[in-house]
Amino acid sequence: MVNTRRDTPLLINSYNSRGLIINNASSNNCVRLPDGTLYAVIGVRWGDIHLYSSSDDGFSWSLVRDDVETSANVREVAGLFNDGLEAHLVIDETFRILDIFMGVFDGVSQYDIDRSRYDLDDLTAAPTSSAIITNISEGDVDVVHNHEEIFATVITGAADIAVYRCSPASTSVSSATTHATTAGRFNTVCDENGNLDIVFEDDSGATYTVDHIRYNSKTPSFGSETTIVDMGDTSHEAKDMQIARDGYGTLCVFYAEDDGSSALTLKYAISTDSGSTWSVTSLTRTSGHSIYNDSITSDRTGRCKLLGGREGFLLSYVEDDSSNVPKTYVRKLATSDGTTYTLGSEQEIAKNNTQTTDSIVGLSFFKPTDTKLMDLSDPGLVRAAYCIGEGNSTVFNDTVPVSFGQELLEDSTYPSALASDAGSYQIDTTDSKSLIVNVEVIAGPNIDQDWYKSGLTGSTTQKYLRAINRAGTSLRLLRYQPVSTNEMNDRSAYGAPEEFSVLCLFDPLAYSFPTPSLSTSNQQDFVEQDTRKIYLPPNFPLQRTFLVNAGGYLKRTVWLAEFGNNLYELSQVVPRFFNGQICYYEANAYVVGPSRDPFSRTILPSET
Amino acid sequence: MSFKFIAGDNTILTTADAPTTSGLFMNGVFPLHSKVDSFQIGNTGSSQKDYQAIASGLNAEINNDVDFSTDRVSWTSSTTVSGIKANEVSPTIFVRYTPAANSIVASGTFLIHVDEVDPGIGF
Numbered sequence: 050m051v052n053t054r055r056d057t058p059l060l061i062n063s064y065n066s067r068g069l070i071i072n073n074a075s076s077n078n079c080v081r082l083p084d085g086t087l088y089a090v091i092g093v094r095w096g097d098i099h100l101y102s103s104s105d106d107g108f109s110w111s112l113v114r115d116d117v118e119t120s121a122n123v124r125e126v127a128g129l130f131n132d133g134l135e136a137h138l139v140i141d142e143t144f145r146i147l148d149i150f151m152g153v154f155d156g157v158s159q160y161d162i163d164r165s166r167y168d169l170d171d172l173t174a175a176p177t178s179s180a181i182i183t184n185i186s187e188g189d190v191d192v193v194h195n196h197e198e199i200f201a202t203v204i205t206g207a208a209d210i211a212v213y214r215c216s217p218a219s220t221s222v223s224s225a226t227t228h229a230t231t232a233g234r235f236n237t238v239c240d241e242n243g244n245l246d247i248v249f250e251d252d253s254g255a256t257y258t259v260d261h262i263r264y265n266s267k268t269p270s271f272g273s274e275t276t277i278v279d280m281g282d283t284s285h286e287a288k289d290m291q292i293a294r295d296g297y298g299t300l301c302v303f304y305a306e307d308d309g310s311s312a313l314t315l316k317y318a319i320s321t322d323s324g325s326t327w328s329v330t331s332l333t334r335t336s337g338h339s340i341y342n343d344s345i346t347s348d349r350t351g352r353c354k355l356l357g358g359r360e361g362f363l364l365s366y367v368e369d370d371s372s373n374v375p376k377t378y379v380r381k382l383a384t385s386d387g388t389t390y391t392l393g394s395e396q397e398i399a400k401n402n403t404q405t406t407d408s409i410v411g412l413s414f415f416k417p418t419d420t421k422l423m424d425l426s427d428p429g430l431v432r433a434a435y436c437i438g439e440g441n442s443t444v445f446n447d448t449v450p451v452s453f454g455q456e457l458l459e460d461s462t463y464p465s466a467l468a469s470d471a472g473s474y475q476i477d478t479t480d481s482k483s484l485i486v487n488v489e490v491i492a493g494p495n496i497d498q499d500w501y502k503s504g505l506t507g508s509t510t511q512k513y514l515r516a517i518n519r520a521g522t523s524l525r526l527l528r529y530q531p532v533s534t535n536e537m538n539d540r541s542a543y544g545a546p547e548e549f550s551v552l553c554l555f556d557p558l559a560y561s562f563p564t565p566s567l568s569t570s571n572q573q574d575f576v577e578q579d580t581r582k583i584y585l586p587p588n589f590p591l592q593r594t595f596l597v598n599a600g601g602y603l604k605r606t607v608w609l610a611e612f613g614n615n616l617y618e619l620s621q622v623v624p625r626f627f628n629g630q631i632c633y634y635e636a637n638a639y640v641v642g643p644s645r646d647p648f649s650r651t652i653l654p655s656e657t
Numbered sequence: 658m659s660f661k662f663i664a665g666d667n668t669i670l671t672t673a674d675a676p677t678t679s680g681l682f683m684n685g686v687f688p689l690h691s692k693v694d695s696f697q698i699g700n701t702g703s704s705q706k707d708y709q710a711i712a713s714g715l716n717a718e719i720n721n722d723v724d725f726s727t728d729r730v731s732w733t734s735s736t737t738v739s740g741i742k743a744n745e746v747s748p749t750i751f752v753r754y755t756p757a758a759n760s761i762v763a764s765g766t767f768l769i770h771v772d773e774v775d776p777g778i779g780f
Contacts, residue, residue: 474765475715479680483768484662484696488719489684490756490763504684629690 056107056402056456058601059089059434060099061536066440067125067133068092069453070411072343073288073350074189075236077137079434079455081415088113089415089434090136090149091453095446096123098134100149100172107432107455108603109651113172117165122154125445129160130187133445137192139199140418141217145169148217150201152188153180160188162201166220181222182213193239195420198266200245202237210235210247210271212264228262228271236290238300238357241420243267246294246324248277248302250287256280259287259304261324277302277318277327284309288350289366293357296422297387300324301362305351313340313349315366317382319390332380335395337371341410344439352377352411358425360384365398365412365433375408377435379462381428399435400461402454402597404533410436415455429459452601500624500631501588507630510587517586517633521552522612524583526619528592529607529648536600540648543607554584555612555638579640583610583619587631591622607647615640618647620656659702660773665695665749672699672744681769683754691755693729698738698747698771705742707774710750711735714768718760723767726751737774 059069068091069078079089087103098118103110117136125131139148147167152160162182168174182190182203191202199215201222210232211225233250243266251260251274259278264271280287288305295301302318315332343350352367361383370376381393399409415432417423423431434455440447479485491503501510527546535542558579585591593606608619617638625632639645661677669675675697683692698708711734712723725736729751738747752769 472761473763474719474761477714477716477766477768479768481658482772483713483770484678484680486681486683486694486723486752486754486767486769488686488692488754488756488765488767490760490765491685491687500685504682629685 056454056460057109057597057603058402059101059110059453059455060091060093061452061601062450063092063453064094064440064447064450065092065097065125065134065445066345066436066438066442066447066449066451067445068451069413069434070352070436071133071135072346072348073234074132074135075191075291076133076135076413077192077416078134079413079415080138080140081417081432082140082142083417083421087415087432088138088140088147089455090117090138092123092134092445095125095444096120098123098136098151102172107457114167117149118151118153120153122156124152124154124160124188126154129154130189131444135188135190137190139192139194139217140169141194142418143196144217146217147172148199148215150190150192152185152190154188155180155183159184159186161185162188162190162203164215164220164222177220179220181215182211189235191235191237193237193245195239195241195243197243200237200239200266202235202245202247204232204235208232208252210249210262212245212269214266214269226264226269226271228264230274233257234287234290236292238292238294239420240294240298244323246292246300248290248292248304250290251276252283255283257283257285257287259290259302259318261300261302261320261327263324275324275327278306278316278329280306282309288313289353291353291355293355293362295357295361295384295387296359297321297384298323299384299387299390301355301357301382302327303353303355303362303364305349305353305366307349313351315351315353317364321388330392332366332392334368338368339373341367341369341375345441345443354412354414356414356416356425356431357422359422361390361425363414363425363428363431365414367409367411370397372405374406375410375439377409377412379412379428379458381425383425396462398433398458398462399437399454399456402456402460403437407437408439410439427459427463429457429463431458432456433458454601499590499592500626501590505626505629505631506587507628509627509630509632513632514586514588517554517584518552520554521586522555524551524553524555525549525611526551527609527611529609530594531596531598531604531606533596533598535598538600538602538604538649539646542598542600542602542604543648546609551585551589553586553589556581556583579615579617581617581638583617583636583638585622585634585636587633590624590634591619591636603651605652609641609647610638617641618645620647620652658773659700659706660708660771661699661701662771663697663699663746665697665751667697667746670746672701672746675699675746681752686754686756688756688758688760691753693751693753695749695751696769697749698741700741700743700745700747702773703743705740707737707739708741708747708771709735709737709774710752710769710771712767713770714766716765716767718757719754719765719767722755722757722760724753724755726753
């Protein structure tokens with residue numbers, strides 16, 4: 050299989066375990082622009098909030114702002130709701146504005162919702178910041194936007210739902226439109242017609258219910274409430290509420306229903322008539338899996354996330370696997386007609402880039418801007434950030450660090466659908482009327498393939514082998530394998546070298562010695578111009594391993610050759626064939642010097 | 658059953674003296690490239706026979722990519738060698754494997770299954 054592993058983590062060692070994934074609330078903190086640029090707002094320490102960006106598809110990350118919030122007041126205040134950083138990232142491509150909405154402690158007794166407007170074309174410039182909503186007891190806000198406006202929805206101190214409309218063009222904010230109820234957890238989604246669909250736990254009746262209500266910004270007013278699920282009593286609680294819309298206009302609600310004593314059931318509800326009627330389905334927990342309990346609060350939680358696509362949805366949740374390690378799973382809820390929805394199989398995320406013993410306690414999808422929808426026919430193209438590890442602080446000043454990884458789901462969750470990339474053949478049993486034929490299909494040079502052992506040999510191979518044995522130079526080669534558990538990006542990220550001796554053909558010098566210039570007293574830097582070709586025998590493939598180590602660095606096996614008191618890095622190895630037979634391997638040998646450190650330089654898997 | 662498999666490069670004309678072969682190897686085949694090997698069928702019976710060879714086995718995707726020829730010009734999914742007399746060795750049958758573009762990159766097997774066809778009275 051082609052090695053596509055190039056997803057480096059957002060951050061190693063955050064001491065804010067709720068810096069990316071928060072507990073029992075929603076945070077739209079990861080965004081992908083149509084040109085593929087990625088942005089993420091994450092907490093590094095208590096009150097230390099950073100903005101990261103990647104313009105090379107997650108291969109490298111830039112710290113754009115280290116001062117999104119620097120006070121220790123970001124919805125992590127002891128004695129108040131402290132489920133973690135709620136940071137909502139809104140990028141308006143028309144006005145070239147990057148907005149960050151956060152719940153921030155007002156310094157007295159409650160939270161405010163702060164808005165910081167950055168110039169998308171000059172993110173180094175100081176933002177325009179203001180508290181747009183004040184005195185929100187839980188500091189819980191959900192922010193979604195369409196091409197015209199930004200909707201900031203909060204639950205007021207009286208447990209009413211209040212919607213504020215913010216202009217993307219300016220700092221102006223409308224006055225609230227309020228719906229009187231007794232709301233608990235909630236989530237929102239909007240469309241381009243000014244409809245804001247809100248799902249919330251309604252605690253006003255004799256039994257708690259999960260309700261839907263639609264707000265329209267043109268009127269502006271609320272419609273009537275619809276009950277999606279009656280939870281039957283006042284002990285049940287709807288957690289991790291999510292709502293999304295797909296390309297057919299179908300609404301999907303996904304949440305975890307806690308019975309108040311021991312059970313937690315993941316449920317999704319579908320409405321194809323704008324929220325008037327709903328059909329509810331409970332997910333069946335995979336055999337061996339169990340409910341995940343948040344390690345800090347001991348809460349039963351599902352960490353539900355929902356992504357709307359053009360033709361269905363992607364559901365995500367956390368459960369303990371059969372070894373009692375929390376893992377994050379995704380399932381596709383697909384449709385081809387907007388009426389029949391089929392639930393796909395459960396897939397685990399981040400299997401390649403993390404250890405099996407790592408706790409993966411939730412993900413955040415990199416969502417497109419405004420109301421754009423992704424094509425989920427290949428869910429492998431969805432990118433998600435995830436939290437590796439659990440903290441130990443109720444106000445997220447942890448002494449145990451967590452890490453924030455990210456990857457395209459094609460990395461391990463939804464690998465390429467090409468049949469050639471995975472699978473195996475069965476082995477036949479012969480009988481007296483059959484002759485068995487053993488076959489081996491091999492593919493391109495992206496596969497770490499020993500062509501000699503694979504049988505691509507013949508008389509031409511033997512000729513090259515004899516010639517190299519007769520005329521070759523003896524070289525000592527050193528192979529350094531990367532260590533997956535290492536956190537460094539230099540020589541120490543590799544184990545001890547293994548030694549090989551090989552006869553090969555090594556090109557003569559390809560550079561001139563420097564000529565000192567008497568007039569300028571300069572001389573050419575010459576050592577690192579030493580780049581030569583090396584021809585290795587057909588039975589000596591340079592085996593390579595690629596991995597992302599525990600420090601988040603993409604590492605590969607390093608091969609060094611000793612020659613003439615120099616060390617050379619062997620790279621860009623190409624097998625050469627003649628008439629279907631392997632003849633030799635051609636590689637470039639770069640002298641190792643201060644500007645070319647083979648152990649720390651960034652290497653794409655495609656650099657063979 | 659009155660036949661045995663003989664290697665394709667066999668030059669011995671009588672079935673009794675020709676060595677039996679137990680399998681073929683087609684390693685290192687690229688998708689859309691071909692690898693060709695060969696075999697012969699020796700009649701161990703007492704009467705003249707026709708033999709038909711087809712690809713079978715558990716891997717349908719491999720079987721579909723196998724064809725046969727006796728002249729290396731025309732290739733078909735099955736081939737028949739006719740009129741093989743008692744103790745006679747058939748002409749060489751060539752077997753070609755051409756993995757499809759999206760073939761699984763792995764090792765596997767297929768079977769060359771041979772059925773004998775009684776030519777009947779008059780032959």
